[in-house]
Amino acid sequence: MSVLAVTADLAAEHGLTPDEYGKIVDLLGRAPTFEELGVFAVMWSEHCSYKSSRAWLRQLPTGGTRVIEGPGENAGVVDIGDGLAAVFKIESHNHPSFIEPFQGAATGVGGILRDVFTMGARPIASLDALRFGRLEHPRTAYLVKGVVAGIGHYGNCVGVPTVGGDLYFDGGYDHNILVNAFTCGVAPRDRLFRARAAGPGNPVVYVGARTGRDGIHGASLLASAAFDAGAAGKRPAVQVGDPFTEKLLLEACLELMATEHLVAIQDMGAAGLTSSALEMAGRGEAGMLLELDRVPLREPGMTPYEILLSESQERMLLVVRQGSEAAVEAIFRRWDLEASVIGRVTDDGTFRARWRGREVCGLPVAALTQSAPVYRRPAEEPARLEQLQHFDPAEVREPADLTDALLRLLESPNLCSREWAYRQYDQLVGGNTVVRPGGDAAVVRLDGTRRALALTVDCNSRYCQLDPYLGAVLAVVEAARNLVAVGARPLAVSDCLNYGNPERPDVMWEFQQGIAGIRDACVALGTPVVSGNVSFYNETEGHGIPPTPMIAMVGLLDDVEAHLTPWWKAEGDVIVLLGRTREELGASEYLAIVHGLVRGAPPWIDLETEKRLQRLCLAAAAEHLLRSAHDVAEGGLAVALAECSFGGAGLGARIAVESGMRADALLFGESQSRMLVSLRRRHLGRLRDLARREDVQFTVLGEVRGSSLAIGEMVDLPIEQTRARWRRALAERLAR
Amino acid sequence: MRWGVVTFPGSNDDRDALRVVARVLGDDGVALWHKDRDLGGVECVILPGGFSYGDYLRCGAMAKFSPIMAAVVEHARAGGLVLGICNGFQILCEAGLLPGALVRNRSLSFVCDVVTIRVETTATPFTHGCRPGDLLSMPIKHGEGCYVADEATLAELEARDQVVFRYVDQAGRVVPEANPNGSLGNVAGVCNAGRNVLGLMPHPEHAAERLVGGEDGLKLFHSARAWLRREPQGDRTEAPVPEP
Numbered sequence: 001m002s003v004l005a006v007t008a009d010l011a012a013e014h015g016l017t018p019d020e021y022g023k024i025v026d027l028l029g030r031a032p033t034f035e036e037l038g039v040f041a042v043m044w045s046e047h048c049s050y051k052s053s054r055a056w057l058r059q060l061p062t063g064g065t066r067v068i069e070g071p072g073e074n075a076g077v078v079d080i081g082d083g084l085a086a087v088f089k090i091e092s093h094n095h096p097s098f099i100e101p102f103q104g105a106a107t108g109v110g111g112i113l114r115d116v117f118t119m120g121a122r123p124i125a126s127l128d129a130l131r132f133g134r135l136e137h138p139r140t141a142y143l144v145k146g147v148v149a150g151i152g153h154y155g156n157c158v159g160v161p162t163v164g165g166d167l168y169f170d171g172g173y174d175h176n177i178l179v180n181a182f183t184c185g186v187a188p189r190d191r192l193f194r195a196r197a198a199g200p201g202n203p204v205v206y207v208g209a210r211t212g213r214d215g216i217h218g219a220s221l222l223a224s225a226a227f228d229a230g231a232a233g234k235r236p237a238v239q240v241g242d243p244f245t246e247k248l249l250l251e252a253c254l255e256l257m258a259t260e261h262l263v264a265i266q267d268m269g270a271a272g273l274t275s276s277a278l279e280m281a282g283r284g285e286a287g288m289l290l291e292l293d294r295v296p297l298r299e300p301g302m303t304p305y306e307i308l309l310s311e312s313q314e315r316m317l318l319v320v321r322q323g324s325e326a327a328v329e330a331i332f333r334r335w336d337l338e339a340s341v342i343g344r345v346t347d348d349g350t351f352r353a354r355w356r357g358r359e360v361c362g363l364p365v366a367a368l369t370q371s372a373p374v375y376r377r378p379a380e381e382p383a384r385l386e387q388l389q390h391f392d393p394a395e396v397r398e399p400a401d402l403t404d405a406l407l408r409l410l411e412s413p414n415l416c417s418r419e420w421a422y423r424q425y426d427q428l429v430g431g432n433t434v435v436r437p438g439g440d441a442a443v444v445r446l447d448g449t450r451r452a453l454a455l456t457v458d459c460n461s462r463y464c465q466l467d468p469y470l471g472a473v474l475a476v477v478e479a480a481r482n483l484v485a486v487g488a489r490p491l492a493v494s495d496c497l498n499y500g501n502p503e504r505p506d507v508m509w510e511f512q513q514g515i516a517g518i519r520d521a522c523v524a525l526g527t528p529v530v531s532g533n534v535s536f537y538n539e540t541e542g543h544g545i546p547p548t549p550m551i552a553m554v555g556l557l558d559d560v561e562a563h564l565t566p567w568w569k570a571e572g573d574v575i576v577l578l579g580r581t582r583e584e585l586g587a588s589e590y591l592a593i594v595h596g597l598v599r600g601a602p603p604w605i606d607l608e609t610e611k612r613l614q615r616l617c618l619a620a621a622a623e624h625l626l627r628s629a630h631d632v633a634e635g636g637l638a639v640a641l642a643e644c645s646f647g648g649a650g651l652g653a654r655i656a657v658e659s660g661m662r663a664d665a666l667l668f669g670e671s672q673s674r675m676l677v678s679l680r681r682r683h684l685g686r687l688r689d690l691a692r693r694e695d696v697q698f699t700v701l702g703e704v705r706g707s708s709l710a711i712g713e714m715v716d717l718p719i720e721q722t723r724a725r726w727r728r729a730l731a732e733r734l735a736r
Numbered sequence: 737m738r739w740g741v742v743t744f745p746g747s748n749d750d751r752d753a754l755r756v757v758a759r760v761l762g763d764d765g766v767a768l769w770h771k772d773r774d775l776g777g778v779e780c781v782i783l784p785g786g787f788s789y790g791d792y793l794r795c796g797a798m799a800k801f802s803p804i805m806a807a808v809v810e811h812a813r814a815g816g817l818v819l820g821i822c823n824g825f826q827i828l829c830e831a832g833l834l835p836g837a838l839v840r841n842r843s844l845s846f847v848c849d850v851v852t853i854r855v856e857t858t859a860t861p862f863t864h865g866c867r868p869g870d871l872l873s874m875p876i877k878h879g880e881g882c883y884v885a886d887e888a889t890l891a892e893l894e895a896r897d898q899v900v901f902r903y904v905d906q907a908g909r910v911v912p913e914a915n916p917n918g919s920l921g922n923v924a925g926v927c928n929a930g931r932n933v934l935g936l937m938p939h940p941e942h943a944a945e946r947l948v949g950g951e952d953g954l955k956l957f958h959s960a961r962a963w964l965r966r967e968p969q970g971d972r973t974e975a976p977v978p979e980p
Contacts, residue, residue: 152846156877157787159748244746244790336745424846426877428942428949429785431752445948447755560947 500544567647
């Protein structure tokens with residue numbers, strides 16, 4: 001048999017730099033075999049090793065009284081009381097989805113589901129945060145339709161509800177879309193499983209789908225370099241998903257986890273068998289021996305290199321107790337799945353793979369998992385930023401017709417209803433979805449309890465583009481505020497840090513600013529980051545994306561009956577704005593849509609003020625004072641008022657506001673730390689007292705009334721027709 | 737009462753149906769496995785929603801060959817109650833227990849929404865607790881829920897009062913805008929000639945609690961329970977269902 005000679009050139013083809021290759025030779029004291037080179041290439045890829053981000057990620061707060069498992073495991077885990085733990089993570093599948101939107105997005109969902117049930121949790125809900133280019137771009141509609149259908153295909157078939165997410169369009173994503181998938185599961189807190197191999201001699205068991213040639217170098221290397229013109233040629237590197245097998249795997253694994261047979265478990269994600277075996281051995285400070293001849297294959301003639309690096313989906317690697325093999329196999333057979341013993345745990349700290357009597361890999365585990373390179377790449381603030389941040393409101397004229405301006409905003413791609421997308425997702429399976437997509441955050445009841453989790457994912461990339469630090473702060477703050485709006489206490493964060501090419505100093509600077517922003521906001525709000533993912537190299541032919549640190553946040557409601565929604569409930573209820581409106585237009589959706597300007601500084605934020613607002617809202621919700629609550633976000637007060645009117649009943653509002661500021665800033669400015677609430681008139685005094693106690697500005701705006709939205713003399717919109725246009729807008733744009 | 741819920745590989749709403757019968761109704765809920773050959777003495781079998789066997793062929797086409805289906809067919813032939821929801825409806829059509837077929841939605845997209853359905857006949861065990869023309873609000877979530885049948889079959893269904901539910905607008909009118917999937921005649925659910933087997937695309941088990949989806953779906957469960965106990969239901973006359 002011919003063995004390919006390994007050289008520095010071959011290493012370069014695998015994405016390893018000459019320095020990295022030199023380090024490998026030093027670590028081994030010899031040249032690696034072809035298979036070993038493949039293993040190093042994926043394990044030291046940016047995607048798997050976090051070599052450009054690791055030094056900075058350490059700044060994030062990851063601890064807290066509720067934290068059971070922080071970053072490093074398959075998913076983060078927090079204590080949610082009643083003996084239960086919430087297990088959650090967000091992960092990117094950007095590069096594969098751009099090449100093949102349907103399968104790319106579908107397998108993104110599949111991967112994140114496995115990360116969660118690997119820990120012993122039944123997934124209870126998913127979210128998807130999506131970014132696409134301008135709707136005018138010729139490829140956008142194709143990508144949007146493919147991604148949304150792919151998410152639906154996988155999530156619906158597996159039977160995990162997709163309860164929310166977010167979706168934005170911006171020219172900065174014309175050549176690099178973002179598909180970030182989040183799943184939350186629930187497990188008994190004393191039945192969590194980890195990926196730590198233990199017990200020399202314990203069998204290593206392969207379960208799930210067979211290994212094929214698909215997806216070799218898919219997630220690992222695809223996501224570790226920028227795209228060039230030949231991106232379409234990488235389609236074979238995108239994996240193909242089979243949600244039916246995933247569903248069987250999920251049920252079989254949960255059934256196994258209820259027994260005492262299992263020692264450790266890890267899904268085969270990026271870098272497949274190699275990465276899962278090494279991660280289990282590394283975390284358990286053990287060694288592992290794999291017999292590659294025993295790996296179930298989909299096709300004959302696969303080489304050991306392909307077997308080690310295939311990223312075929314719906315596969316798991318287990319370590320079980322000696323003597324449990326037959327019992328484990330029986331559980332999987334019941335679900336019509338294969339389980340094969342392919343190796344055993346060893347105590348020599350070495351990862352060995354044998355194939356046809358030959359040892360193709362013999363690598364010290366620590367060398368691969370702990371000696372991976374760490375880069376502190378140069379960072380530099382881009383010069384263009386100062387100019388972009390400069391904005392004088394006097395440059396733009398107030399629209400003569402503010403009603404028309406509001407309508408334009410409500411029909412714009414980023415503010416119109418997302419119903420076209422979420423109608424394609426099963427939002428209900430599981431029977432616990434209390435607040436569906438369309439509100440500030442989703443609310444999912446914890447089965448058999450009075451409690452519920454609230455879930456949201458947020459990031460305004462225009463803010464991040466104009467100020468990467470402040471943008472990251474605002475992403476965290478908005479996520480927390482969205483949870484508070486449904487009556488939930490924010491608990492913890494999973495972040496998906498999407499950036500351009502880290503080898504560019506300006507991108508590295510944006511990344512560092514983003515980390516600092518998340519750190520400061522999470523420390524202030526007491527929401528640790530318990531899991532996450534970094535996605536670099538979102539760049540095509542030199543065009544990078546705007547910085548997009550996606551923040552998924554989980555909150556807890558002690559009484560699910562006390563949850564809130566944004567929609568008006570009854571005529572005569574009083575509408576109150578909590579928080580202060582400043583004369584701010586910078587970085588707003590209004591400026592972009594009505595004036596075509598992406599300029600100015602994002603809105604001002606003071607984290608102490610924000611905390612007072614959130615405390616006030618939670619106190620008011622706990623006292624059952626509120627009938628509705630809605631965060632004032634993109635599009636400002638006028639858009640928020642319209643959204644509150646778009647609930648089922650179609651109730652309108654009569655609003656009278658006085659202010660000395662420009663009308664467009666009052667209506668469309670995006671000042672932070674504001675919540676729009678409605679309540680019965682008799683609770684007004686109590687809410688005012690609470691607001692005074694927290695020193696939050698309290699403004700009675702008007703009342704719920706009629707079937708139109710009237711804001712002083714400025715705006716008058718009939719709810720029914722406006723809602724119809726807002727609902728239809730996205731589908732119509734995509735159909736063009 | 738004793739309900740059975742069949743789990744096929746790929747069933748998703750099986751746990752939800754069991755929750756409703758056991759925790760909401762307080763009845764006995766028996767989890768039935770597709771490889772089982774008997775129904776464990778249940779009085780009503782529920783075939784739940786999901787994607788049995790991945791639905792990679794035609795929806796429900798594989799499930800009809802499951803060992804449990806022979807027992808379900810026998811139970812149905814003996815007059816026992818069978819409720820097929822969504823994928824369960826598709827399986828009942830494939831198995832020949834219900835007429836017609838469910839094909840890809842006219843829109844070609846999966847659709848998850850809340851619909852209004854109108855009770856077209858109360859002469860079934862599942863609807864005899866309703867009044868004719870009652871409007872029920874229930875969720876749908878399917879990619880292949882467009883009900884089709886040839887003209888003769890449709891005419892026969894209408895003539896024999898076997899169309900149990902139709903998609904309607906909030907005023908109760910059968911209009912195209914209220915039809916979420918292109919079903920012929922806005923048909924949302926049908927029963928067999930014996931009236932003991934009901935299939936519908938909307939999900940009554942997801943409309944069984946005030947907090948999640950409302951309670952309109954409970955009427956079907958209550959009705960079936962009352963029918964089995966032969967309880968009088970308001971001004972309704974007993975459904976003409978053949979005795980076992």
